[in-house]
Structures are given as C-alpha cells and as structure tokens.
Amino acid sequence: MHIVITGANRGIGKALADSYRAAGHQVTGTARAPSGDLIALDVTDPTAHHAMAQQIGDQPVDLLICNAGVYPDKHETLEDGYPASMWAQAFATNVTGVFLSVQTLLPRIKAAKAGKIAVISSQMASQTRAPGGSYIYRASKAAALNLGRNLAVDLAPKGIAVGIYHPGWVRTDMGGDAAAISVEEAAQGLVERFAELDLADTGCFRTYDGQDHDF
16 A cells, blocks of 8 residues: 655654555655655645655555644643644644645546545544643644545545544643553554555544544
C-alpha cells in the first residue's frame, strides 16, 4: 500500500509511519519543517498542497491519514484568553487542513483500489462529553468529526471509505506525560482500525481500541 500521513514528524504520525514502513508499505510523510525523507507541507497552505501533490506524482494513494493538528489553547482562561487569532490558527490546521488534504489527493485516492481516508479527531470532539475548557481545540475537533462524516456520505459512491478516530490519550507533546497510553500503543490500535475500515462502516467514529465513540 501507499500511505500518506500528514504531520508525520513526531508523535502519533511518526509512530504510524514507522509501523507501516516496518510492515513493508510505502509511506509518504509530511511535516511543516521536514527532515529526512519527509515532504514539506503546511496543511493550511493551498500552494503547499499543490507542491506536495506534484512530488507524489501520479501514484495512487491507498490510505490518507489526516493526522496534522494543533492544540493551542490548553492553558487559556475564559476571562481573558482564547484570542481570535488562536481560533483562526486552530481551525485552519485542524479543519481546513483536513479538507485541503483530502481535496488535493482525491484523484490519487480514487485511483487506488478501495482507497480510504482516516481523520484523526479526538474524544474531545464529542458533544456528549463536554466538561468545559479547551474551547478552541474541542470545537475544531468537533468540526473535523463533522467534516469526516459528510465526506463519508459524498465519497461512498466513489468507493472511498472515511473513518474518524480518537487515538486515545497519548503520551506526546500534545497529550502530556500523564497520558494513559504510549504512541506505540495508539499507533498499533489505529493501524488495526484503518485495516478494518470499509464502505460498510464508512463515517464511523471509533477509538483506537475499536470502540464506537459517542458523537
């Protein structure tokens, strides 16, 4: 398989890339500041998407993993935090970045046999779990969930399955040292979930360990 992973330079994205490469798959990883064999991609920049697609060429993409994301408001306060610029930055990355990634690579996903799209969202997107705080991150991940659900409807007739996933609370720069699972555990579970994804359950919102998540 040829797998494209956005935000593959660290954390879950890197662990996924490492896992797929170890299994013998071709991986195209992207990062805003790439190193090694990663391709440069700021997911908020349409021009960068065009350049990324040119580097990939006409190769079919069997699986696109929209992993790139930011969590800028972890320490903001309701009284004087959450500036408008922070909202714009987060939505540009966590929502528009997903859409642009899908839109740019859609011809190559169509060219693959039973191409798939995986959107990394979060349990913090769930409207049934709303403990307050982190308004920007929660709202942007909820929007990414909504985007994935609607893409699933429109892409099903084209034979493309779309899944939305909570990767777990993972020990990364974003998740923090107190998080519940390692990046390796998250990646192993997500790889299994992506392999299971098909048109029968397109639009699913699942956890890394296979549980259907509340919307």
